[in-house]
Amino acid sequence: MxxxxxxxxxxxxxxxxxxxxxxxxxxxxxxxxxxxxxxxxxxxxxxxxxxxxxxxxxxxxxxxxxxxxxxxxxxxxxxxxxxxxxxxxxxxxxxxxxxxxxxxxxxxxxxxxxxxxxxxxxxxxxxxxxxxxxxxxxxxxxxxxxxxxxxxxxxxxxxxxxxxxxxxxxxxxxxxxxxxxxxxxxxxxxxxxxxxxxxxxxxxxxxxxxxxxxxxxxxxxxxxxxxxxxxxxxxNRFGAERLQMLDALGDLYGLLERDPDLRRREAHRFWGLAHRLYLWARERLEPEVVPRFDAGWAALIGRIDLGDYTELRVRHAPELADALANHLLGPQGS
CATH class of the missing domain: 3.90.550.10 (Spore Coat Polysaccharide Biosynthesis Protein SpsA; Chain A)
Incomplete structure (x- = not known):
């Protein structure tokens, strides 16, 4: 004891x-x-x-x-x-x-x-x-x-x-x-x-x-x-509180931004995880929350490092790269 x-x-x-x-x-x-x-x-x-x-x-x-x-x-x-x-x-x-x-x-x-x-x-x-x-x-x-x-x-x-x-x-x-x-x-x-x-x-x-x-x-x-x-x-809650999910992901991405070696090694996994969580939450959200959720998601994508995005497109997950670009720019994005 x-x-x-x-x-x-x-x-x-x-x-x-x-x-x-x-x-x-x-x-x-x-x-x-x-x-x-x-x-x-x-x-x-x-x-x-x-x-x-x-x-x-x-x-x-x-x-x-x-x-x-x-x-x-x-x-x-x-x-x-x-x-x-x-x-x-x-x-x-x-x-x-x-x-x-x-x-x-x-x-x-x-x-x-x-x-x-x-x-x-x-x-x-x-x-x-x-x-x-x-x-x-x-x-x-x-x-x-x-x-x-x-x-x-x-x-x-x-x-x-x-x-x-x-x-x-x-x-x-x-x-x-x-x-x-x-x-x-x-x-x-x-x-x-x-x-x-x-x-x-x-x-x-x-x-x-x-x-x-x-x-x-x-x-x-x-x-x-x-x-x-x-x-x-x-x-089990999918009202306005679920917007905090994007804050949690942004906080994690800050960890990668402060450690370039870690970001280069694991950025593709971060964006894969983030996109999966985004899709999971969005289909469950109360309708009035969706516009703010999409705007927050676009703001998070806007932080992506260009070199990491290129690596994502060329080496790791081109379909995910396209999905991120489409969220940010619309279907015409590339």
Whole structure:
């Protein structure tokens, strides 16, 4: 047993917004790892919940010295909540988890053991499983994510590679909870999630990959992601708040603009991801939001580096280059 502020092996940071019903389960899943000798810290960051989540978290902290509770006075989004928790991490490894998902503790423990054996690995990325509408659908990952994993794991799982070798991972869904990171390394190089309410995990996802010295990829499932198609969470909202998706993408592109080598290497993946998200969101938007969304998308495309656009057209994805030009100039663009 450790106290929440004492050095430990693993810290799990959990943004909390109206998740009173699941906090005890999540804390229990993490703290159960201590039976195997893994010293753990749980950091709950209450993001101005209105359902009594703060009281549940406080009660857990009273019973378990390993639990730390932080809180926001106003709702600021999961990305900001994660960054609120980050300075309080005392573990050698960290996982950013969600309050309403199911943690596969055996895989988490094994991942920490593997990272201990491979000190050059700063990020371990695992698989996930979906459960939709309260029933297990048997879907382990999205089709596109599965294809990326299979390509990178063709020689076996787990696989270790550089960010350049593992660059295809930048295109998978930007979930935060399928990656375990080495805290000392990311304290040194920096780590930041976005500040938007939607798509705030894009920035953190990319940084955990491009700033790592080595990445370990495994097809073992670390999380069951619970999806409620009728729920009121941000994922299911497509009003004006979805405009923030373009702010999140613009923030990420700023990271590439400040690092020309990274931009030259990965700009084609950024624009592929951005275009995919644009199409996904646009077909779901409330009609009155579409004109502003299209204008924001055109403004983002207007930032593209001409050399990177040429590379996109000539080497990587000419059809995507045409699509970006058409958005900016109309069908006559080239």
């Amino acid at each position: 450790v106290t929440a502020g004492a050095p430990c092996d693993l810290s799990v940071i959990v943004p909390v917004y109206n998740a009173a019903a699941t906090l005890e389960r999540v804390a229990g899943e993490v703290l159960a790892l201590q039976a195997d000798g893994l010293r753990c810290q749980v950091i709950f960051v209450d993001d101005a919940s209105g359902d009594g989540s703060a009281g549940v978290a406080d009660a857990l902290a009273d019973r378990h010295p390993e639990v730390l509770v932080l809180r926001h006075e106003a709702n600021r989004g999961a990305g900001v909540a994660r960054m609120t928790g980050w300075p309080h991490v005392t573990g050698r490894y960290a996982l950013f988890f969600d309050a309403d998902d199911i943690l596969h503790g055996d895989v988490l423990r094994l991942t920490v053991e593997r990272m201990e054996a491979h000190p050059e690995v700063d990020t371990a990325m695992l698989a996930y499983r979906y459960e939709r509408g309260g029933r297990n659908t048997g879907i382990e990952m999205s089709y596109s994510d599965t294809q990326v994993y299979r390509g990178l794991l063709a020689a076996g799982s787990p696989a270790i590679g550089t960010p350049g070798e593992m660059g295809a991972l930048l295109m998978v869904t930007n979930y935060p909870w399928n990656k375990v990171i080495r805290v000392a390394h990311f304290r040194e190089v920096g780590l930041r999630f976005g500040t938007t309410h939607v798509n705030n995990d894009i920035r953190g996802h990319w940084e955990m990959i491009v700033k790592a010295r080595r990445i370990m990829l495994s097809d073992e499932v670390i999380c069951t992601h619970l999806v409620d198609p009728e729920g009121q969470n941000i994922t």
